[in-house]
Amino acid sequence: MSAKDRQSIEAGESERRRIRNGELKGPTAGLAPGNVQANLVILPQALAHDFLRFAQANPKPCPVLAVSEPGDPRLPSLGDDLDIRTDLPRYRVWRKGELVDEPCDLKSVWREDLVSFALGCSFSFETALLEEGIELRHMTCGSNVPMYRTSIPCTPAGPFHGPLVVSMRPLRPEDAIRAIQITSRFPAVHGAPVHLGLPEMIGVRNLDKPDYGDAVPVRSDELPIFWACGVTPQAVIATVKPEFCVTHAPGSMLVTDLRNSKLAAL
């Protein structure tokens, strides 16, 4: 293990410990810089296999970083001490598709049949873009990235089906080309864009009216660039209305011990 690996592990463990102890309740953006943060989906075992098949068939919106054993709150490949019941600042608990609670831990709702999925998140590739000096408009605006339901269907699996949701970042053409090169290196965190420049082709009629997040200005010297978005599985699960489901609360991600650069394909 390299010194850098040890640093990443210490940073991940330290932030999770603060979250677990209730010292940190806010959004996780900026915590353990350079470490992978993950979207969380927890489903009963009865649905887990179909969901994993769905993710496997739709790797761009649903890049799987780790899957737990049923009932096991650990995801050791993402952090030795990681306990999925306590290590996110805030969760969303869903019953039959209804949001019923936003607790700070899952101790009171944990069940022996729950399977946890950690899915790659755009934070990782956004870090790589920022390091290249590429401006991310929603960050400049201090808002959430705008997200849109597209006319592109995901590949269905069991009860899971629905449209691809995309996030949009406006970029100048030369930055768009560089961003495609950079994000292509990160297939485990949504990878290359799925579309650019002609939003109506993917069923996005009005950039000013995102289905999730906040609109951002697109300047006349910029093109809208669209990446597959981790909201896709959440939107798909919402239509299935499982009897029980947990997700991370928006912005409250799972901080892992992995370094983003470890996810780079090249």
Next chain:
Amino acid sequence: MSAKDRQSIEAGESERRRIRNGELKGPTAGLAPGNVQANLVILPQALAHDFLRFAQANPKPCPVLAVSEPGDPRLPSLGDDLDIRTDLPRYRVWRKGELVDEPCDLKSVWREDLVSFALGCSFSFETALLEEGIELRHMTCGSNVPMYRTSIPCTPAGPFHGPLVVSMRPLRPEDAIRAIQITSRFPAVHGAPVHLGLPEMIGVRNLDKPDYGDAVPVRSDELPIFWACGVTPQAVIATVKPEFCVTHAPGSMLVTDLRNSKLAAL
């Protein structure tokens, strides 16, 4: 040396022999499929160093594959038997910027101070795009790729200066993303595009009026994608009006022994 290397060498040598013997006078597109073809520039030694500096500073339009010794007609790294004086179907001889002849060999004009430059050509990356099933409109139309002088200046070196010339290929957005990934692997043959989508940003006002080549239709579900073009050094040399210069005639390239896949960075 692998069997495949041997095949590439045999194909290159065989086509150059046919050209050298006058059996093949036409364009070289499609000869020795899979082998690298190159643009040719021959300059007096007095200008060679500045031109090489210009190419070094502008690698996207001027990717240097090989440079000869002064007066030496060989480029052994591109083919053992290669003789630059005889191995292209047709040349253009320029004196003080004027096209004075289009001979089939250079025997009568060869000088002991001439330096040959073989520059990467878009044939190589177009092969990679076609292999991926991406339509190239100018091929579908049976015409030359449209090329445009841009408002982007090349980095000058000595007397060499001038605008970047780009070639344009219309692609659907998903093909554009794939094409950026593919051509990024080929930095020695122009590499990734330099622009897409907003031609006026690079000083291209009318796609229907290319400065070189032929216009092609851009459909409503396509974006114009622009790559740095090997016509750039030719246009730049024309403004310098060297007392003597040779280039390949359009479409009559140098067929080498190198396989395109050998140029792939990844």
